[in-house]
Amino acid sequence: MGADLDAVVATLEIDPVSRAAFEQFLDAQLADGLVESSIKHRVVERLVELDRPVSIGEAPDVEVPPRSTSTDEREILAIAYVDHFAAHYQSIPDHLWDRLQVTFDEGELTELSWTIAVVKGMLRVSAALGLSGEEA
Amino acid sequence: MNTRYASGRRAGITEEHVEHLSDYERGPFTDREKAALRYTDDVFLDPHRVDPAVRERARLHFTEAELVELTWAIGLWVETGRMFHALDVPYGPVVGSQVELRHGVADGR
Numbered sequence: 001m002g003a004d005l006d007a008v009v010a011t012l013e014i015d016p017v018s019r020a021a022f023e024q025f026l027d028a029q030l031a032d033g034l035v036e037s038s039i040k041h042r043v044v045e046r047l048v049e050l051d052r053p054v055s056i057g058e059a060p061d062v063e064v065p066p067r068s069t070s071t072d073e074r075e076i077l078a079i080a081y082v083d084h085f086a087a088h089y090q091s092i093p094d095h096l097w098d099r100l101q102v103t104f105d106e107g108e109l110t111e112l113s114w115t116i117a118v119v120k121g122m123l124r125v126s127a128a129l130g131l132s133g134e135e136a
Numbered sequence: 137m138n139t140r141y142a143s144g145r146r147a148g149i150t151e152e153h154v155e156h157l158s159d160y161e162r163g164p165f166t167d168r169e170k171a172a173l174r175y176t177d178d179v180f181l182d183p184h185r186v187d188p189a190v191r192e193r194a195r196l197h198f199t200e201a202e203l204v205e206l207t208w209a210i211g212l213w214v215e216t217g218r219m220f221h222a223l224d225v226p227y228g229p230v231v232g233s234q235v236e237l238r239h240g241v242a243d244g245r
Contacts, residue, residue, distance in 0.1 A: 012204050013200040013201065013204065014200075014201045014204050014205075015201065018201065052184065053182055053184035053185055054181070054182040054184070054185070085218070085222055089218040089219075089221050089222045090218075090221050090222075092222050109223070110223065113219045113222060113223055114219065116215075116219070117212070117215035117216050117218065117219040118212065118215070120211070120215040120218075121208065121211035121212040121213075121214065121215040121216075122208075122211065123183075123211075124179060124183040124207070124210070124211035124214065124215070125183075125204070125207045125208050125211045126183075127183035127184045127186075128178075128179045128183040128186050128191075128207050128210075128211070129203070129204065129207055130186075
């Protein structure tokens with residue numbers, strides 16, 4: 001487990017104004033937009049779970065979850081996308097992509113992808129600066 | 137130097153810089169730039185395993201706040217690039233050149 005994003009920002013050795021701007025930026029990324037905030041927060045949780053050294057954390061053996069009729073279909077697919085993005089962003093399987101495109105429109109998929117990129121970037125900062133509570 | 141070709145040009149990046157990027161330690165870069173590039177390599181390859189000597193070298197040239205900003209820039213651009221891959225956004229030298237051309241015409245640069 002890595003640190004949560006709030007803790008990371010609180011640890012950054014930057015001036016209060018910059019920290020406030022940073023916090024505001026991250027809050028805005030996770031707010032309701034085209035994609036609901038609840039899914040974005042699940043994305044953060046999942047990315048924190050997956051955050052580990054490259055040489056130790058092999059690409060997880062991700063499986064696209066079975067098609068579900070539950071109301072959580074968007075969340076299930078979003079997390080599957082996160083898993084594939086984290087493991088092999090260069091080859092998101094067509095069958096997952098097809099289902100994502102049925103469930104999310106193009107704007108939502110772009111926003112979801114951006115959320116993943118921002119959070120992964122933030123976790124990269126945390127790890128690189130040794131703020132994640134692990135050996136840097 | 138692909139999708140950010142035009143802004144790189146405006147920031148003073150030359151063909152000579154680009155040619156030496158794969159061997160930047162012996163290229164026409166300042167010590168501060170070389171320290172940043174070496175640090176970038178480690179943050180890119182595995183942010184959990186940044187060589188302490190590399191981080192210390194970066195700290196010789198950057199304040200803590202600057203290092204935070206630099207690391208954030210690296211993290212965001214690495215992941216943005218991956219996002220472009222995942223979304224299959226076309227990019228590369230050809231696209232970059234076209235953007236540069238259109239940009240130059242449109243902006244009169």
